[in-house]
Amino acid sequence: xxxxxxxxxxxxxxxxxxxxxxxxxxxxxxxxxxxxxxxxxxxxxxxxxxxxxxxxxxxxxxxxxxxxxxxxxxxxxxxxxxxxxxxxxxxxxxxxxxxxxxxxxxxxxxxxxxxxxxxxxxxxxxxxxxxxxxxxxxxxxxxxxxxxxxxxxxxxxxxxxxxxxxxxxxxxxxxxxxxxxxxxxxxxxxxxxxxxxxxxxxxxxxxxxxxxxxxxxxxxxxxxxxxxxxxxxxxxxxxxxxxxxxxxxxxxxxxxxxxxxxxxxxxxxxxxxxxxxxxxxxxxxxxxxxxxxxxxxxxxxxxxxxxxxxxxxxxxxxxxxxxxxxxxxxxxxxxxxxxxxxxxxxxxxxxxxxxxxxxxxxxxxxxxxxxxxxxxxxxxxxxxxxxxxxxxxxxxxxxxxxxxxxxxxxxxxxxxxxxxxxxxxxxxxxxxxxxxx
Amino acid sequence: xxxxxxxxxxxxxxxxxxxxxxxxxxxxxxxxxxxxxxxxxxxxxxxxxxxxxxxxxxxxxxxxxxxxxxxxxxxxxxxxxxxxxxxxxxxxxxxxxxxxxxxxxxxxxxxxxxxxxxxxxxxxxxxxxxxxxxxxxxxxxxxxxxxxxxxxxxxxxxxxxxxxxxxxxxxxxxxxxxxxxxxxxxxxxxxxxxxxxxxxxxxxxxxxxxxxxxxxxxxxxxxxxxxxxxxxxxxxxxxxxxxxxxxxxxxxxxxxxxxxxxxxxxxxxxxxxxxxxxxxxxxxxxxxxxxxxxxxxxxxxxxxxxxxxxxxxxxxxxxxxxxxxxxxxxxxxxxxxxxxxxxxxxxxxxxxxxxxxxxxxxxxxxxxxxxxxxxxxxxxxxxxxxxxxxxxxxxxxxxxxxxxxxxxxxxxxxxxxxxxxxxxxxxxxxxxxxxxx
Numbered sequence: 066x067x068x069x070x071x072x073x074x075x076x077x078x079x080x081x082x083x084x085x086x087x088x089x090x091x092x093x094x095x096x097x098x099x100x101x102x103x104x105x106x107x108x109x110x111x112x113x114x115x116x117x118x119x120x121x122x123x124x125x126x127x128x129x130x131x132x133x134x135x136x137x138x139x140x141x142x143x144x145x146x147x148x149x150x151x152x153x154x155x156x157x158x159x160x161x162x163x164x165x166x167x168x169x170x171x172x173x174x175x176x177x178x179x180x181x182x183x184x185x186x187x188x189x190x191x192x193x194x195x196x197x198x199x200x201x202x203x204x205x206x207x208x209x210x211x212x213x214x215x216x217x218x219x220x221x222x223x224x225x226x227x228x229x230x231x232x233x234x235x236x237x238x239x240x241x242x243x244x245x246x247x248x249x250x251x252x253x254x255x256x257x258x259x260x261x262x263x264x265x266x267x268x269x270x271x272x273x274x275x276x277x278x279x280x281x282x283x284x285x286x287x288x289x290x291x292x293x294x295x296x297x298x299x300x301x302x303x304x305x306x307x308x309x310x311x312x313x314x315x316x317x318x319x320x321x322x323x324x325x326x327x328x329x330x331x332x333x334x335x336x337x338x339x340x341x342x343x344x345x346x347x348x349x350x351x352x353x354x355x356x357x358x359x360x361x362x363x364x365x366x367x368x369x370x371x372x373x374x375x376x377x378x379x380x381x382x383x384x385x386x387x388x389x390x391x392x393x394x395x396x397x398x399x400x401x402x403x404x405x406x407x408x409x410x411x412x413x414x415x416x417x418x419x420x421x422x423x424x425x426x427x428x429x430x431x432x433x434x435x436x437x438x439x440x441x442x443x444x445x446x447x448x449x450x451x452x453x454x455x456x457x458x459x460x461x462x463x464x465x466x467x468x469x470x471x472x473x474x475x476x477x478x479x480x481x482x483x484x485x486x487x488x489x490x491x492x493x494x495x496x497x498x499x500x501x502x
Numbered sequence: 503x504x505x506x507x508x509x510x511x512x513x514x515x516x517x518x519x520x521x522x523x524x525x526x527x528x529x530x531x532x533x534x535x536x537x538x539x540x541x542x543x544x545x546x547x548x549x550x551x552x553x554x555x556x557x558x559x560x561x562x563x564x565x566x567x568x569x570x571x572x573x574x575x576x577x578x579x580x581x582x583x584x585x586x587x588x589x590x591x592x593x594x595x596x597x598x599x600x601x602x603x604x605x606x607x608x609x610x611x612x613x614x615x616x617x618x619x620x621x622x623x624x625x626x627x628x629x630x631x632x633x634x635x636x637x638x639x640x641x642x643x644x645x646x647x648x649x650x651x652x653x654x655x656x657x658x659x660x661x662x663x664x665x666x667x668x669x670x671x672x673x674x675x676x677x678x679x680x681x682x683x684x685x686x687x688x689x690x691x692x693x694x695x696x697x698x699x700x701x702x703x704x705x706x707x708x709x710x711x712x713x714x715x716x717x718x719x720x721x722x723x724x725x726x727x728x729x730x731x732x733x734x735x736x737x738x739x740x741x742x743x744x745x746x747x748x749x750x751x752x753x754x755x756x757x758x759x760x761x762x763x764x765x766x767x768x769x770x771x772x773x774x775x776x777x778x779x780x781x782x783x784x785x786x787x788x789x790x791x792x793x794x795x796x797x798x799x800x801x802x803x804x805x806x807x808x809x810x811x812x813x814x815x816x817x818x819x820x821x822x823x824x825x826x827x828x829x830x831x832x833x834x835x836x837x838x839x840x841x842x843x844x845x846x847x848x849x850x851x852x853x854x855x856x857x858x859x860x861x862x863x864x865x866x867x868x869x870x871x872x873x874x875x876x877x878x879x880x881x882x883x884x885x886x887x888x889x890x891x892x893x894x895x896x897x898x899x900x901x902x903x904x905x906x907x908x909x910x911x912x913x914x915x916x917x918x919x920x921x922x923x924x925x926x927x928x929x930x931x932x933x934x935x936x937x938x939x
Contacts, residue, residue, distance in 0.1 A: 108720075109721070109722075112716060112719045112720055112721050113716065113721075115719065116715050116716055116718075116719045116721075117575075119560070120559045120560060120573035120575065120576070121558065121559040121560040121573065122557045122558040122559035122573070123556070123557060123558040136557035136558070136559070138554075138557065139557070211732075211736070211737055212731070212732030212733070212736055212737040213737055214685075217685070244692075244693075244696075244698070245693075245698055245701070247690055247692065247693075248651075248654070248688060248689045248690055248693055248698055248701070248702060248705070249688060249705065250688065251685060251686060251687065251688035252685045253684055253685055253724075253727065253732055253733060253734060253737050254732040255681075255684065255724040255726070255727040255730055255731065255732045255733040255734075256681075256682075256684075256685055256723060256724050256727060257732075259681075259722050259723050259724055260721050260722045260723060261681070261682055261685050261722075261723040261724055261727070264682070264685070264716075264721075265685060268685070268686065278553050279549060279550065279553055279701075281553075282549045282552065282553045283545075283549055284546070284549050284550075284553075284697050284701075285546075285696050285697045285698075286693060286696050286697060286698040287690075287692040287693050287696050287698055289692070290690065290692040290693060290698070293692055294649070294692065295648075295649030295690055295691040295692045295694075296649070296690060296692040297692075299648070299649055300648055300649040300650055300690050
């Protein structure tokens with residue numbers, strides 16, 4: 066059986082969503098809405114939005130940052146880019162991709178186009194994100210190391226699955242959509258650090274919408290453009306981990322997705338979490354601190370170890386400064402907390418100057434150790450590993466807190482009530498999630 | 503100097519087009535117009551046109567097969583697909599790509615958008631096609647053999663150059679457009695034999711328009727997404743023939759482009775040309791033929807050796823039947839000549855049954871030998887190599903004859919008068935080439 070057939074069998078076979086997967090999905094939806102709305106003023110969001118809204122067209126699907134609808138292919142392009150603009154969305158470390166920003170904008174665009182409700186959107190999104198995750202693992206480390214951006218490549222297939230489900234494609238059309246997606250999936254890591262990176266999320270989403278609409282019209286593509294000869298996997302250096310598809314339908318690998326709880330470089334997060342736990346457990350105040358030591362994997366030293374940041378952007382790449390922010394109880398989920406002004410705050414810089422950073426290559430890339438010596442000579446230690454999944458209730462509390470920081474409590478509460486309910490809600494998806502009607 | 507810089511220096515440096523290159527370009531423009539107009543009723547053209555015209559949007563650029571204009575990104579997508587639908591357009595054997603169908607739809611879309619005249623369209627097209635050709639050679643045989651479709655990949659860069667020139671991008675914007683093109687250029691050979699193949703020409707053209715419009719707005723992409731680390735070349739298995747860029751500006755490799763003069767599989771053309779020459783030189787009539795032998799490279803045997811075709815489509819892949827058509831003086835440039843009815847024509851099938859096909863692996867892939875024994879026992883031989891360029895005047899006569907067959911003499915004469923003139927013609931490009939205003 067070719068891989069496309071396995072994906073289609075899975076997509077058509079899933080009726081009821083497993084409870085835990087559905088819960089993590091709900092958190093990812095809320096998280097996606099929060100970071101999307103927070104990203105609308107970023108330069109890349111404005112450029113893509115203004116450039117393509119200029120095209121005009123029929124008002125099919127909601128466009129983030131505008132008070133407009135646009136053709137669904139276009140809405141997906143703008144919304145995908147906008148939702149990845151801050152790089153504050155979820156990450157799946159096993160597949161090395163960002164699933165929500167590629168899949169959900171495609172699902173939203175088609176939901177708005179065909180009038181799907183939130184339940185259909187959720188189902189298509191979950192199945193699409195599971196496919197994006199598995200395809201990312203199938204492509205493997207070699208694909209990523211060579212320079213392909215998994216969010217763009219695997220993301221296109223996930224977006225295609227979500228869009229095709231919501232369009233109601235039959236099996237033949239579904240296969241043609243996946244076959245054609247193999248000719249549109251693209252994106253290279255040379256774009257990291259540029260607007261090209263968030264744009265990849267937009268192109269993945271838009272590709273999924275495009276190929277699904279064409280398949281619906283009868284477009285004929287390669288039967289096995291995905292895994293077959295001269296197909297996507299072969300040309301794009303898949304490691305061909307085909308066993309990853311064996312458990313499709315029996316468990317959701319997507320559940321292992323990580324949400325970002327601090328609006329700064331991911332390399333800082335393990336150390337920050339370790340320090341937050343240590344601070345809370347021992348009720349340490351900034352004035353009690355004699356010295357803090359953070360120990361991390363050496364690969365991060367040239368990524369996020371700016372010793373004395375002078376701008377808000379630089380604080381997002383500073384172990385020392387973010388440790389000080391943690392000790393002073395600053396809300397690191399808020400974008401505004403990372404400001405130019407904070408760099409000149411006397412109390413913060415004083416604490417910052419008490420922090421040392423060391424490396425230990427025996428640590429995993431996702432973990433960190435911290436030790437804190439108090440003025441009274443007490444020595445406290447803690448460690449944290451981002452790969453260790455936190456329990457669902459705690460994860461929910463953290464995602465809701467992040468959303469509270471970004472959107473405010475009232476809006477978060479309202480959206481969450483729509484997302485978390487199992488009641489049928491006939492409200493259009495863009496109305497429920499973005500208050501747009 | 504990185505490759506993008508070389509391309510930009512070339513694009514900005516070319517002011518006057520060399521006479522011979524400009525002549526071949528004119529032929530390619532006429533040829534592109536002819537095959538594009540002839541392809542509008544193909545199923546893939548209809549599907550892509552209907553699917554995306556439904557998006558609506560501002561009437562910026564002419565759309566083939568409709569009486570409408572559409573946003574330029576969209577027009578390029580539809581027009582590129584339509585112009586490659588018949589697979590009857592030009593081919594560059596050194597780069598293994600189809601340059602006109604990727605580049606000209608992008609140039610047309612932006613010309614219509616900004617109101618460029620035919621001279622600006624020609625200049626941008628020629629420079630874009632030279633870039634597409636050189637990038638194809640830079641990517642090399644390994645890229646193609648792995649499964650990448652050069653028309654789609656190299657074509658995207660050519661389309662980007664043409665669109666960026668017509669939009670008037672400055673050097674910085676131009677570089678950003680090329681950098682972003684590296685994340686959109688995609689297309690795999692698994693699509694050969696499906697609608698996916700012509701769609702690649704559309705996506706290449708549309709990608710070029712898209713990234714140029716974004717760069718114009720200030721989009722920031724990778725400075726060296728083309729040839730740099732984790733860039734397009736590295737990820738897409740370039741053979742890195744960088745010397746191919748050394749002669750940019752001093753000669754046009756594009757001039758080696760081949761036009762297709764028979765509306766059938768390219769593998770048949772060398773044999774048909776050899777037989778046409780032999781027939782004309784010796785005034786052989788069908789009734790004089792005792793036996794015809796066609797000798798070709800063995801790679802074509804499983805491509806175009808249908809012995810007794812039963813449909814018009816099958817006649818396009820038959821050495822024996824096309825040899826019979828040649829002997830009966832049927833116009834093989836016309837699409838309608840390859841019909842279901844012709845398969846049942848008694849005289850044609852009688853001649854068809856006198857043709858033998860043999861292989862010789864010492865022949866090049868672009869050549870064929872024919873021998874013909876007459877009823878009177880005379881033995882005639884000839885050979886032909888498509889790689890051998892024909893002189894410009896003869897080439898012009900052949901392209902004009904093809905256009906006469908496809909569009910009629912009056913329309914051909916009118917379009918050619920616009921294309922071939924060196925006078926400034928303020929008429930919009932879509933009006934001059936497609937009589938659309």
